[in-house]
Amino acid sequence: MANHDMHREWASKTRGQEDSGHLADSVAEILDCAALCFTEMGFQGTSIDDVARRLGATKGRIYHYFRSKTDLFFEVHREGMRRLMDAVNSAMSQGGTGREKLLHMIEAHALTMMQNTAYEAVVVQGVHMHRLSATTPEQRVSLDELMDIRHRFEQLFVETMREGQADGSVREGADVSLAVKGLLGAVNWMAIWYRPRPDETPEQQQLIARHVAELQVSGIA
Amino acid sequence: MANHDMHREWASKTRGQEDSGHLADSVAEILDCAALCFTEMGFQGTSIDDVARRLGATKGRIYHYFRSKTDLFFEVHREGMRRLMDAVNSAMSQGGTGREKLLHMIEAHALTMMQNTAYEAVVVQGVHMHRLSATTPEQRVSLDELMDIRHRFEQLFVETMREGQADGSVREGADVSLAVKGLLGAVNWMAIWYRPRPDETPEQQQLIARHVAELQVSGIA
DNA sequence: GTCTATAGGCTGATAGAC
DNA sequence: GTCTATCAGCCTATAGAC
Structure with a gap:
């Protein structure tokens, strides 16, 4: 104990x-x-x-x-979220227009997914589990705590996008919440399909991350 | 037997x-x-x-x-993929520029996700399982078969996007395969967050589906 | 701190009555 | 076709030796 x-x-x-x-x-x-x-x-x-x-x-x-096994799982999840948060927070604090910040945040998110495949796959799994109702009370408490972190994470993107609307760098009229869910979905889905190639360099990874980010941002610009 | x-x-x-x-x-x-x-x-x-x-x-x-339980799971998955395929195929065959077709295909995909939440959540789960290596030989065979369907599904979007590049309605230069993975991710992720509200009408669902589709398509136009 | 041994519970699948 | 009964295996978690 x-x-x-x-x-x-x-x-x-x-x-x-x-x-x-x-x-x-x-x-x-x-x-x-x-x-x-x-x-x-x-x-x-x-x-x-x-x-x-x-x-x-x-x-x-x-x-x-x-x-317990549940405890172990959630500790992995927590660590994965921490890495994500750190990366995105740091990108967010680098300044620029709302749009530029958003681009860097998505890029940082994508890159973190690619460089921490195991931890981030567990994060995605945990988010998926939150959908499941067959959870013990213990799991429910941990899940709720983590979904709280997750919500704050999502809000970072929502706030930045609103900031972009205010400074004119992001299109008005779009449903911000829906747009953010879409763009986070595109990045999170990388946990499903992305596998680092044996000889892949960090530079190549960054290129992919930037490309993904640009595609998502140009949809709302 | x-x-x-x-x-x-x-x-x-x-x-x-x-x-x-x-x-x-x-x-x-x-x-x-x-x-x-x-x-x-x-x-x-x-x-x-x-x-x-x-x-x-x-x-x-x-x-x-x-x-077996595995057999049952995959039959649900198969049915979910069939509904998805039907909807997207029908949207694709309605004509227009590549870009217009793509918009309708994504919209149809999103709407199908929203109107068949249980089946489509299983599809997403199955795609996720394909990542898992702890599968019996029996599961492996079924998974491979379904991933084959999934691949053909993805190719429909790739082809249509290429078509759009040819007719000038879709931006050149974008990595088509990466763009499609991004846009399908955004839609698939709906299985995680979307829940129909108790009083939600089909018209409201269509609005959401269209919005999601527009956001993704405007990124590549 | 790490191991061994084991209790106790649950689950996939089958056999056979009806 | 559907049900009841049951087996055999596996897995979480704990207790206690070292």
């Missing part, structure tokens, strides 16, 4: 800046393996033994840090 | 035009309940007993018509 709290503490620490040592390493290693398993086999399709096998350990290790 | 074949025969019949009577009714009823269960609880989260309970029956009935 105490260890679960230690993990919580670690999690909130890293949400700041630094990670601190061997405990963080253990947890991060588990999260990485879990992200891969959940991505490849789905939440219900993954057993804790699967994650343990990939880790080269047994489930004792995992249950020492995580209360 | 013979009954599974009867079902197959029914399935291919309906892919033509007519459905024929009480056997079809039994199967269609099972498919409807299964679509709802899979949508609400996911593939692995749904037990055959869940479907049977919703049906007001026991699993004997289901296993009489479907070899």
Whole structure:
């Protein structure tokens, strides 16, 4: 029980800046393996033994840090959302017209999807799960918390698009909420089809991300 | 075993035009309940007993018509894809410039998503599953077959967009394949966020569908 | 901290009565 | 055609050794 709290503490620490040592390493290693398993086999399709096998350990290790499989899944999801938030927030704060900011935000979102395929595939899976009603009360609480983050994430795009309408860089008259759902859908769907090619460079990835972003932004400009 | 074949025969019949009577009714009823269960609880989260309970029956009935849970899932998926194909094909054959056709195709796609939420949520789930490697050989065969249909579906949009480039109604220079993936993503994502409001009329749905389509098409025009 | 062993519950699929 | 009964396997989570 105490260890679960230690993990919580670690999690909130890293949400700041630094990670601190061997405990963080253990947890991060588990999260990485879990992200891969959940991505490849789905939440219900993954057993804790699967994650343990990939880790080269047994489930004792995992249950020492995580209360339950659900807890593990949501911790992966949380980390994926954190990476997304960081990238988009940083793009948003770089200035320019609403339209320019939107372009950079979408590009950053897309690039993060491409460079964190496992974590972001879990995020998409989690969003999908929110649609499911067969959830335990425990899952419901975690899901609601994460959907709250997700909502704030979506609002960043909504606000920036409104900003663009105010400064004249984004077309008036479009239903902003609907437009944002469309554009986020286009980017999120990358979790389904995008696979990095074996020899793909970061520059090539950036090109794809920019292209996706431009297509979406030119629709509302 | 013979009954599974009867079902197959029914399935291919309906892919033509007519459905024929009480056997079809039994199967269609099972498919409807299964679509709802899979949508609400996911593939692995749904037990055959869940479907049977919703049906007001026991699993004997289901296993009489479907070899396995996997088989049942894919039959729902197939039906969902059929509805999508029908709608888009019909929109595509109505003429106009490439750009106009594309607009109508996306609109038809979106409207079908909105009017068949359960079946189409299963389709999206199936596409997602194709990403998963933890599949039995049996699942792999069905998935591959369905991804083949899916690929042909995507090609309809690619062809029409190329047509639009040829007749000057669609911007040159854009990566057609990437653009189509983006626009299909925007529409497919509706399976995640769209819920019909209790009092929503077909006219209101059409408005939303058109709006989504316009946003995507104006990005490539 | 990590392992082994195991309890306890659920589920896919089948067999056979009616 | 549909139901009841049941088996066999798997998986989450815990307890306790080391």
